[in-house]
Each structure stands twice: as structure tokens, then as C-alpha cells.
Amino acid sequence: MTLNMSFKSKLADPSRRLTAHMCAIPSAIIPQTMASAGSDAVVIDFEHGAIDMASAHAMIAATAGTACAPLVRVSRNDATQVKRVLDLGAEGVVFPMINTAEEAEMARNSLAYPPTGIRGFGPYIAHSRWGTRFVDYPETAEAGIVCCLLIETREAVENIREICTVPGIDALMIAPFDLSVDLHLPGQFTAPEFQEAVATVEAAANDAAIPLGSVAMDKAQADALLERGYRIIAGLDILWLKQMAAVSQSWVS
Template sequence: MPRLKQKLADPSLRLSSVLCTIPSATVTQALAASGIDNVIIDLEHGAVDYGSAHAMIAATAGTECAPLVRVAQNETNQVKRVLDLGAEGIVFPMIRTADDARNAVASLKYAPEGTRGFGPFLAQSRWQTNLTDYPAQEQDQLVCCLLVETAEAVENIEEICAVPGIDVLIPAQFDLSTDLGVMGQFDHPIFQAALARVEAAGHAAGLPLGNVAMSRDHADTLFARGYRLIANFDILWLRQKAAEMNSWCEDQK
């Protein structure tokens, strides 16, 4: 079956993702079985710990759903630990400069190309290798996803996009609008100008772009703008569906 890195490299494919903030292998397994292309297990926000992350990564086995992990910081030790749990890639927050991007790429690779320490004792089982074969079989399959969340990143976006080894770029609209001083105002000219610059740089560099889609119409709008990856949130889906069911009872309350 094709791995996520190969899917991202195919410009004809549109891809789906769910950001998992619920620390549950059961939820992750159901999402993976739905046919989505990847989950992003969130160690930056929410209640997921390393034990939960390991179980959630393992719950994707037997499907085409790639288990990515969003780390709390672009820091080599955090990256190493979740890759050793079996993650297929990393979502890096708060990338501000080309040096940040280069450090992110390097943390996915063993020496001499990178800075990752050796210890895939759990990852070898997730990917059905042995300890010594894991680097040769899995290193080149790992996905590097960068989040653009600050005004500084927008100012440096062309240099960031020029760094080799990036697989996908996501302008994170909530953090980016906040850093720009227009929190949640996604139609504001300041935000729209920043977003357009990120999109233009990503397209010029041939990088797949991802973003959050809250509806089918929203997804179609993103696809029309050249986005390849759409994402949503497990916790928001859960609350939305519960509220929808509750609305059926409102006349009796």
C-alpha cells in the first residue's frame, strides 16, 4: 500500500486528515478504519500523553492511515521519542525561520544526514522490521510537515520553502491570525495577505499545502486554491454531533 510520503508527492491526489486530541486508541482506530489518509496525534495541546500516543499510533496498523504526531516544540528529543513510538512523521509547530525548518528536517534523520538518536525499539514492531533494518526501511518514509503560525514565518516563508526535505506546509489559521493581531478574523485583509503569501511560496516551491476544512463547501474552496490536504478535529466533530442530537429535543426543554 502507498505510504503518505508517496501520496503527498502525487499532485493528482487530495488527502484527508484528522487532528486527534482525544487520548484514545479506540477513537483513532475508528478514524483510521474510515479510510482517511492520516491522523495527527496532538502532543502540543490537549490530554494526549506518550503512553496514549503509542497506543494511538499502534491503532492505525493494518490501514492506509499514516500516524503523524504534532510535537509541542521543534526539539530533537521530542521528535526522537515519538518516532521511536512508531510515528510515520512529525508536524512541527512554530516554524519561524529557514534554520528552524532545517533543524526539523535533520531531526527526522540519523547521522550523517541528521541528528536523530538511535532507539526504535517500539517502532520496529509497528513497521514490521527488525532493529537494525528499521533505519534503511523507514527513514526515507518519514513525513516532515511544517506549521506556519507567526508573522515572522510569513516574512521568511520563501526561505523556509526552499529548505530540502519538507513534505507539506500548513498555514495554521488560528495561531497565525492571533499572531497577526486579528484573532479568528479570517476575512481580515491582514490575514488574507499573509495567507496569500504563504500559498504563493508553497506553490512556487512545489510543496503540498494543507488547511482546516469545516464543511464540504470549505473543502472545495481550499481545493480550488490549490490545497491538497484538508483536516478537521476529532473533539469538534464529537461536540458538533452531540449538539445536533440535542437539538432534536429542544422543543421539549
């Protein structure tokens, strides 16, 4: 039975509010648990986590049979790495450190087969993940592959209008920690310069009708983002775990 990729269509519906939680722990149990809890997507983290290709395959496979999209954050904007994670069965890719429209075009092109892109053919694992014949995988999968760009530098903010003109971008995610560091304001999320940078990205994404996401670790943070038009709320598995462990420790302190 063919399993339809659905996250791209959810992103295209402006009425939908979505979750996309980062998974840095190399265990299939994490995405399986998040998927069973109703998460719209998990983002398997190659950039900062301890995850290798074998772990990524198990984590992608753990979402099968659910409506949770397995995305992968690659460590760099590299077509070879993108090809490998898509061939493991990823439903899309989150690209870090996208600073220019040219880099956004490179990211988008790496997701598609010729003539529209540069992806090499070899979905030996992916075709089974999506329940289709090997030779039919491009027709089945390509239209559903998600392209999400991380905005996390001063340069990206300066070029955000041009980045948003690149066709085929399904979502933008502001990475607040990285952006604050690049602005020389580490963790200073209330600093005027940081807030101005975020507002610049928000305005550009809104004008281009590109869904925008960011991190929220509690309901108040999520509500504040949603009120400003964000459509994707992201969390991080390690920080969720540490936060709840600290709460439970307070019960006995």
C-alpha cells in the same frame, strides 16, 4: 511482514487530495475509527491535547493494518521529543511554530539518522510497528518519514519563501487560529491582513511545489481550499464531536 510507509508518496503525487485529522483526545479508539473511515493520516496532538507518551503509543498502534499514517504534532521543535515519538512508531512529525529557514532545517535534521541528520538510534518499539528487524529499521523507515511544518505566525509568513527552499519538507499546514491570533485578528478569517498572509503562504508553497493543507470543518470550507490548490484537508476530533453533538441537540430543541 513489512508495512510500507505510504503518506510521503501520496504527498509526492500532485493528483492526490488527502485528509489529516488532528487527534487531541487521548484514546486509541479515535485514530482507529478515523483510520477505518479511510483517513489518509491522523495527527496525534502533543501540543494542545491531553495525550502522553503511553497514549501516543496506543494511538499509533491503533492505525496498524490500515493505510492511515500516524503522525505526531510535537509540542516544540525539539530533537529529543521528535526522537521519542518516532521511536514509538510515528510515520512523521508535524512541527509547530516554525518561523525561519533555520528552524525548518532543525526540524528536518531531527527526523534523520547521521550522516544526514541527528536522530539517535533506538527504535525498540518502532521496528515492530513497521514489521522489520531492529537493525533494519533505518533502511526500511527513514525514506518514508514525513516532515510537515505548521505556518502560524507573522514571522513565518515573512520568511515563507526562505522556509520553502529547505530540502526535505513534505508539506506545509496553515494553522488559521494561531495565525489570526498572532496577527492580532483572533478568528477574523475574512480580515484583509489575514487573507493577505494566507495568500503569501499559498503563493510560496505553490511556487515551491510543496503540498499545502489547512482546516475545514464542513464541505464548503473544504471545497474552497481545494479550489485554491490545497492538497490536505484537516479536521479536529474534539471540534467534530462538539459540532455533531450540537447538531443532534438541535433535533430536540
